[in-house]
Amino acid sequence: MRNERHDERLSDDELELFLQYLHRFANHDLDLFALMQVGDLENPVYVSLSRKPEAGVDPSAYRRP
DSSP, rough: EETTTTEOOOOOOHHHHHHHHHHHHHHHHHHHHHHHOOOTTEEEEEEEEOOOOTOOOOOGGGOOO
């Protein structure tokens, strides 16, 4: 594996650290995905990701600091 910014091979320590971070990130995302799949069958919840708010939603409610 290579460091594209410096065009050099990663050392064994750098590669090990990268793999550890990748593993932690993947585990975290998989945990979040599993949590989104769990819910009350009587009251399901749906999540929508979009670049703009749905019709009728005040955009100022989602203003970033």
